[in-house]
Amino acid sequence: MMSGAQRPSRRQLLALKGQTLRVSELLALFGERVRNYQTVPLIQEALQEVGLDTHPSFTTCGLMTDMLVVAYNPAPLADDAGDDEVPTGTLPQQSFKIGDIPSAREGIVAVKSTALLSNATHTMRQKNYSQLPVIDGLADLKGVITWSSITARYEKGETPTLANSMVKDSIPLAEVHQELFTHLPELRQYGYLLVRENSGNFVGIITAADITTRFHTLALPFFLVGEIEFRLRVCLGPKLTGDPVRVVKGPSHSGDFSKLMFGEYIKLLDGDQSNENLRLSANDNWKALGWGGVDRAQFVSQLNRVRVIRNQIAHFDEKPLDMLQIDELREFSGLLKQLL
Incomplete structure (x- = not known):
């Protein structure tokens, strides 16, 4: 804070x-x-x-x-102005950059052009790499050694060396400021991207495995929150559309449940101790749901924790959600599924 x-x-x-x-x-x-x-x-x-x-x-x-x-x-105030939360059903708008993949900036393992081929293959075996760049200094790319390029020398009856086994053409390159999605075809074709800083220095490498890991880290929370928002609308909307929504949003509101902000779901079910109308309406709303086996205080508390996690995702927290937060989303989504 x-x-x-x-x-x-x-x-x-x-x-x-x-x-x-x-x-x-x-x-x-x-x-x-x-x-x-x-x-x-x-x-x-x-x-x-x-x-x-x-x-x-x-x-x-x-x-x-x-x-x-x-x-x-x-911007001009809209009908639902006054709630600073990110509206339901929306995602942050941001182009996904090469530099947003952690491995793109984590440094790059390479060998110099003066190294022996055995140095390169040892490093590749040790680190379970499929390819290894050959770079002199920080920015002078000489080529890339791959298992396929080494095998090709043997197939031609030649003795492979670092110099004759390097791939020198069609090396997939990207810069940290460039959009990731435009480079996905290259990544799919070659299996990797060598990444340069704006200065031209090589600073990392992206593989297909890195994309899979990053997609899971970023996409899973969005999908879970999307499931929760959908299930909340299905669970609450049919019984609480109309007057209950107007108590929260104001008498001139249409009463459309889909227009509620996420934080207003809490007001709908828990009210506001400083507002008698909200408090009484929330009591009636909870009774209308008929969830006899669900504890209201626990449900509202978990709903509020999900709201905090949702806003953390929507406001681009640099720190990924931890497993406890992921489990919180999974558990609440599962609870809502049982109430459908």
């Missing part, structure tokens, strides 16, 4: 107007390292208090994107 001592002064924030900076630099001004459900709203509020914003928005842009600090121009 951001402390007052770490929050920049009004003068410091105003001095940012017109400057270009990256997400990491903005976070550092607030003494933070990652975007998450805690830091994003606090930084956003601090910027808006002094009339500033970033273009593109720091909440969704890529980590290496250059942002311009501009005057804050709030």
Whole structure:
């Protein structure tokens, strides 16, 4: 959580107007390292208090994107304004970059062009690699050694060496700022991508296994949250559409359950102790569901924990969800399935 001592002064924030900076630099001004459900709203509020914003928005842009600090121009308030949560049924909009795959920046194992072939093959066996780049210095790519390229020498009756076994043409290359999806055909064809920083230095390698791992890490929580939102609508919507929704959203609202924000599900079922109408309506709503074997307090508490996890996902927390959080989503989705 951001402390007052770490929050920049009004003068410091105003001095940012017109400057270009990256997400990491903005976070550092607030003494933070990652975007998450805690830091994003606090930084956003601090910027808006002094009339500033970033273009593109720091909440969704890529980590290496250059942002311009501009005057804050709030969008017109919609019918459901006032809830700062990410609307249900939406996903953050951000192009997926090569550099978003961890292995793209984790360093690259290579041999120099002066090495023996045995040095290369030993490293490949030791690390269970299918390929090994040959790089002099940080950026001078000479070629890539693969098991297939070595075998090809034997098939031609030649004695393989590092020099004659290197693949020198059609080497799949990518840069950290480039979009990942445009390089997927190359990754599928060759099984790997050598990754360069903008400076030209090689900084990592991406394999098909890295993509599978990253997809599981990123996509699984989204699918689980999507299941939960769908099952909540099916479980609650038919019985609570109309007046119960209007108590939460206001008497002029259409009463359409699908227009509720995720946090408003909690108000629908738990009310607000400071609002008598909400409290009484929530009591009636719970009775209307007829879930005799479900404890209301436990259900609402778990629903709130899921809300926090959902916002963490939607606000691009750099730290992946841990297994306890994944299990929380799975368990709640499973509970809702039983209530359908």
